[in-house]
Amino acid sequence: MLVSPTGSGKTLAAFLAILDELHREAAESRLAASLRCVYVSPLRSLNYDIERNLRAPLEGIRRQLGLDQSPIRVGVRTGDTSPHERRRLRDQPPHILITTPESLSLLLSQAAWRERWRGVTHLVIDEVHALAPTKRGADLSVSLERLTEHTVLAPRRIGLSATCRAGDSAALYLVGPTRACRVLYAPAPPHAQAPTIQVESLIEPGEQGHRGLAHRRLITRLRQLAAHERTTVVFANIRAMTEKIILDLRLEALARGEDDSVYAAHHSALDRERRRQIERALQEGRLRIAATSTSLELGVDIGTIDVAVQLGLPGGVSRWLQRLGRSGRRQGAQPRGILLTSTPAELMGAIVTAWAARRGEIEPTRIIPAPLDVVCQQLVGMACAGEQSVDDAYRILLRSGSMSTLERRDFERCLAFLAGELGSPASAFEPSQGAPPRTTAPRLWSRNGWFGVRSPRVVRWFRANVGTIHTEESARVFSGGAALGSVESAYAERLARGDRFVLDGRALEVVKVESGAIHVKLTSNEAYLPRWTSDRPSLTRELAALVATFRLEAGRILLEQGALALELWLEDRLSTSGSAARLLLDLFESQVRVSEIPAIDDVLVESSPGPSDETVLHAFHVPLHRAACEALARAVAARYGRVLGRNLSISVADLGWSIEIPAEIADTIPEGLMEQALDPRGFQTDVLEGLDRGELVARRFQRVAATALMVLKNPEPGRRVRVGGLNWVAARLYPLVKATCPDHPLIQEATREVLEDLLDLPTALEWLGKRPRLRQRRLASASPFTLAWIDPGRSEPIVFESSADALKRLQSRLTAAARGGTP
């Protein structure tokens, strides 16, 4: 494993050994026309990088050796490769194959490629740090083992990673449990400079809550950067925000008669060709500002960026260093990053992120242990290539870094599901004869220790649905016949002729709506931002703990030494600017006035009226990241619900959560409920109950079912089922499968994913085990810390009433309203 920052030439370094070998063989006229090296990268737009990192050096070597033609053939196989080129690659394999995890999985599913892998001696895996902690990485790790299975000699594996801590599990990911791995840290180049990180607040003291103001300042600040820097990349976390920034920058430029083409948005909902154009413009230095959600974070060469700007928080130190590393790649330049914040909580988080980033405190890599949905997809992939022995399949899986903990029983249940052997609902009216199949369209047959695909249709379905990347169903947007990008189907369904929305940083008006396609024209009228589903970014475990510690320390200084001391501490110790320090000072002072600063070993619970008059809010402040809070909130909600017997709703955030309780029963909350709710005994059971009564697992099941090929993201053309809507998998299929087969591998996987990946149960339990002291406060309104960190209102219902009871309550409410009360 070679660890070195992006752009330091590590891709070429990885290729040196095989290039040397191939040239030697060519010189001795024993170079065969067979595949020798497979390079896998998570990026789909590889051609630029490969051009620079491989084709250019090859050309140089050719000239030095005085050859007419380089003896080494390089081929690229991605989702964009034309059918003609695909055939050519198969019939005349190159020496070096450049591909993606998805395309590799596809090639492995083809019997025609089986013989092609025999001579492979080198596997190069790029961006290991980005792959290792994901399901996509888990999928690749199995593909690598499958490929290795076909080779004569075990190929050498070379992993490339921008970051990697000593003894990190990323190394295990690369080689699996049966092989050893050396980790090499490339020395920094002689003139490399440490990055500078600046934290700025867009609001001044006394301006909290002015989102509009913060946004106007943001645009002004970005215009300033555009004027002084050659190129700035803005990481805006979510797609809608990138659109908004670019639209506003453009409108501002147009209003002032300036060139608006120097601003561009780049995110995954834009058309591929459009994204390539933007990347080229960046490389050629034609853009001043490119705003991106996450799509410019990895790999693709985007030229010389002067500054990387993060809007709000990047979530983790590794991620921030990765983004920051996109800047300062010009010779002798210094990477520069600015964290721009719009709220005091963001400011605090940014200060701590910058502090930890300067000290290089990157987070450890966490590999997802044996995800069963990936197992299912890989089993189908194996079967597509031909009949497969069950024992061999299990052995291959166990050798992969991600699957080394896979239990035989779980593996066999995956196989049983794919073979259509897991349950269907029991009915009192089971037909006695000619019982219909238990499931529709089983994927595999499985008997006598072997398995294979049921029909050629399964192969087609596998090829159309390969991969673990989950995207929402979408409708493409066309302007004058050219594809601009896409919006999610759920959003597109609401669009009608004359509606206006923003895409590609432009205001668009709908001209025509077809199924799956929206035709638009440019408009100068005001337009709305489309809605895209995305996971809310949250802090890593380490950063959340740091923020809590700094928060407590700041509180201690404020109480013991006074406001001036806190201001000085923020400015000197944490390199905070004066006005930003005063903003935080305001927040801490107002929190201390109405409540207190939450301690590390305490849990502070503030009760106050909820966001609407109909509820009472209990806000819990704890020193944990969102995943741990998510576990705690579920268990506490389950315990509240059991006692109160009413539907509740929870909002979970980094450093705390809140529960809303119907106001009319607030007086009946028994004394001691909060203490009981935080009892570590029976905690896990109650987390599960809280999950059952919410919708988190069901929503995750949607993705798991897609990855496992239970439901197809891309169904058979023309056969998409319309009735049932987009939510059918979560709302119907999940409870159906759960009721009929509680130990279904995909139910197990969705639960595991939620408990281990989304919820951090161990951290939550460990903290509860320390028996934090309960501190209760009754407040007239939600505290400044509650508003700053927990931000109640984006809540999920936790249902304790039967639907009949809830409807009866609705009925009496409506009756009261009809009699003249308030509805």
Place this chain on the structure above:
Amino acid sequence: MNHAETDSRSFLHHGWALAPERAAVDLETRTAVIADLHLGYEWARGSAGDCVPRHSLAETLDRLAGLFARHAVERLIIAGDLVESTRPCESTLLDVTRLMRWLHDRGIELVALMGNHDLALARRGVAEVKQFAPRERFELRGWTIAHGHKRIAAARLISGHEHPVLRFEGLTAPCFLVADDMIVLPAFSSNASGRDVARGRIPERWARDQVRCVAAAEDRVLELGPLGAIRAAHLQLAVPVRGASLRPRRRSRKNP
């Protein structure tokens, strides 16, 4: 008064008992009306490539058995969309046959009305039951019963097709919409996603003052009063709708 409770579980509307099994039962003629069964839903998904458990026939029979246990029914009218697929496969036809045989065994007469999903089924017929020929409409006690996907001239109409539901605090309750001249049935199938009557755009016929909402909740129905009042009460949606919504969700066109 036209509205009265029959037993504690159903709601009586002009002689029709609205039952929690999502059926309207005429007590006088012992006729039950249901709509939108979407049988073979899983097979339709299967032909698109999904691998999901068989369930819709079993759910249908369980629900019907519950209905027949409480109401003496001699005739079952299926007001359209008996099947899901516009290209029904053998398994779907088998499910339909099984349903017919099950009804036949209980001495219940089946009257099928044409729904927009049923065109191919009607053309093709069901192998064993040759007489399967859905009609466009059925008249009973001055009421016209039809699927409702086409405009139909009727003084008093019972129809399906729209799948009305009431969404409230994270729960989704199928509901009937009733007036002196109409009964809109909820979808019998749990697979059909619903059209939220509390929010969003509704047909003109539903926007009249006299239209009332009767929701099915587990084993009972609850009369919730005028639909207008429910819409005015701005029920809290459990999951807040984020992002700019341009306009109420338009009815997405179902299979032609």
